Amino acid sequence: MNNINKEIKKILTQKYNIETVKIEKNKESTDGNVFIIYGKHKKYVAKIYDDIIHTKRMVNLHLLLDEKKINAPKIIKNIDGNYYYKIIDKNIYLVIYSFIEGKKLEYFYKDKGKLNENLVKRIARNLRKLHNIVIENEIKLPNKEKSKSYKNILNLPQIPFMIEENTNRYSILHFDLTKSNIIIDKNKINFIDFDDSKYGESVCDIAIIISFLFLSKTNGIDLNNIKLFLKEYYKNNKLQSMESPLIKEYGLKWINYLLNEKKFNTSLTESFEEKRILIRKYL
Numbered sequence: 001m002n003n004i005n006k007e008i009k010k011i012l013t014q015k016y017n018i019e020t021v022k023i024e025k026n027k028e029s030t031d032g033n034v035f036i037i038y039g040k041h042k043k044y045v046a047k048i049y050d051d052i053i054h055t056k057r058m059v060n061l062h063l064l065l066d067e068k069k070i071n072a073p074k075i076i077k078n079i080d081g082n083y084y085y086k087i088i089d090k091n092i093y094l095v096i097y098s099f100i101e102g103k104k105l106e107y108f109y110k111d112k113g114k115l116n117e118n119l120v121k122r123i124a125r126n127l128r129k130l131h132n133i134v135i136e137n138e139i140k141l142p143n144k145e146k147s148k149s150y151k152n153i154l155n156l157p158q159i160p161f162m163i164e165e166n167t168n169r170y171s172i173l174h175f176d177l178t179k180s181n182i183i184i185d186k187n188k189i190n191f192i193d194f195d196d197s198k199y200g201e202s203v204c205d206i207a208i209i210i211s212f213l214f215l216s217k218t219n220g221i222d223l224n225n226i227k228l229f230l231k232e233y234y235k236n237n238k239l240q241s242m243e244s245p246l247i248k249e250y251g252l253k254w255i256n257y258l259l260n261e262k263k264f265n266t267s268l269t270e271s272f273e274e275k276r277i278l279i280r281k282y283l
Helices: 003-016 051-066 118-142 149-154 202-214 222-233 237-261 266-282
Strands: 020-025 034-039 043-050 085-086 092-098 169-175 182-185 186-189 198-201
Touching: 003 034, 003 085, 003 092, 043 051, 043 222, 051 092, 051 118, 051 149, 051 202, 092 266, 118 202, 118 222, 149 266, 169 202, 198 202, 202 222, 202 237, 222 237, 237 266
Parallel strands: none
Antiparallel strands: 020 034, 034 043, 043 092, 085 092, 169 198, 182 186
16 A cells, blocks of 8 residues: 555544545546545545645535535545545645445447437436526526626636637536446436536537537447437527537537647547547538
8 A cells, every 4th residue: 555545544534534444546537636445334535636726616516516416426524524634744635525336327338339318318407407506596696797706606617718609508517528427326317527627608518428428439420319418408499499509619629629738548539539520520
């Protein structure tokens, strides 16, 4: 067990009253800051952050998700009543999340890369529920200027690209709803890993989830489930007709942003380039 594992185990015992059986580094974590905690009675997720602003952002966001009954990991308070613990000698912050049981969405794809239609509808409803958190609060406020204050409470970063013909329907964006970040637990659809979350036009998240779930280098594009997803998400023909033309443009801007800003291996780069081709051709 390396030094950080020992440090985490010590903190869990002293500050969280969690008796740890085993700690495993999550190999799927891009930044290498995620650990699976096997407690005596249940599992947890530990994340280490080196930025206090991001740490507080994640705490506030997850408290809001819990308040609004979004199925997502909950942050565990320590014995001091705080939602994170500062490891002073390393100047890093430890946040303990509940562990979401279930299977990743990638295990639910059938032959030819298709998802069950009922599952597609449930995912669409859950994404709409996430986006509606901010919409509900904007409606209650008397003017547009004040509606922006809700965003500032969470301090989420703005999306790094915009388009001119915007809809002004802004919300929390997960911004990384991959097949691995959607967990199916019996009848529950859970969204995990909000570390890339942003604030911006809701349609951007729609473009991203369509790209991840219904476009692939192997199976091409699943147009039927895209149409089903959009119909279930919107439940409003006027809004859908207004935003649908923007999905293509946001999808392309998002992929260009990823390929310009991130370093992917050859396989992932080719996968995103194929998604870009499919978006241009079909959306």
